[in-house]
Amino acid sequence: MWSEPTLVQRAEQPYVAITVRVPMDKLGEVVPPLNGAVFEWIADNGGQPSGPPFWKYNVIDMERELEIEAGVAVQQPMPGSGRVSAGVLPGGTYASLLHTGHPQELVDATGALLDWAAGRGLAWDVVDDPAGERWAARLELYRTDPSVQPDMAKWETELAFRVKDSDGSEA
Numbered sequence: 001m002w003s004e005p006t007l008v009q010r011a012e013q014p015y016v017a018i019t020v021r022v023p024m025d026k027l028g029e030v031v032p033p034l035n036g037a038v039f040e041w042i043a044d045n046g047g048q049p050s051g052p053p054f055w056k057y058n059v060i061d062m063e064r065e066l067e068i069e070a071g072v073a074v075q076q077p078m079p080g081s082g083r084v085s086a087g088v089l090p091g092g093t094y095a096s097l098l099h100t101g102h103p104q105e106l107v108d109a110t111g112a113l114l115d116w117a118a119g120r121g122l123a124w125d126v127v128d129d130p131a132g133e134r135w136a137a138r139l140e141l142y143r144t145d146p147s148v149q150p151d152m153a154k155w156e157t158e159l160a161f162r163v164k165d166s167d168g169s170e171a
């Protein structure tokens with residue numbers, strides 16, 4: 001089950017993340033433990049999270065592999081170290097919906113968001129290159145803490161995909 005998609009404005013937001021390249025069929029095994037490692041790194045380095053953990057899909061090539069960042073927004077910019085890198089989520093207009101249910105259902109919710117945007121003539125902030133689709137910001141924000149809500153059928157996940165202005169420039 002998901003909410004009606006909407007357009008939202010998001011401000012730039014500093015974050016830290018661990019980047020991985022992973023085949024689609026291994027995604028669920030690799031990325032979730034990385035979010036915990038990022039939270040631990042933030043605590044060890046004196047930072048403060050300012051939002052839920054997320055996956056940021058940077059490059060999508062369903063035939064080969066995905067480049068994904070397992071990240072967490074932080075209150076103040078932090079320099080990365082080791083396998084943790086620092087970045088800034090771009091501000092601008094995002095198409096968004098809130099999904100309630102098992103994370104395996106996100107494929108259908110993503111399809112609904114893509115269809116909704118296509119029906120409104122929205123263009124994504126994405127570039128095709130030989131490695132795959134390179135996204136400015138395609139986010140899955142995990143709003144439910146599994147230690148508080150162990151029933152995965154009740155988890156809330158926000159999809160937020162950055163769109164371009166109608167003239168093709170960045171939103």
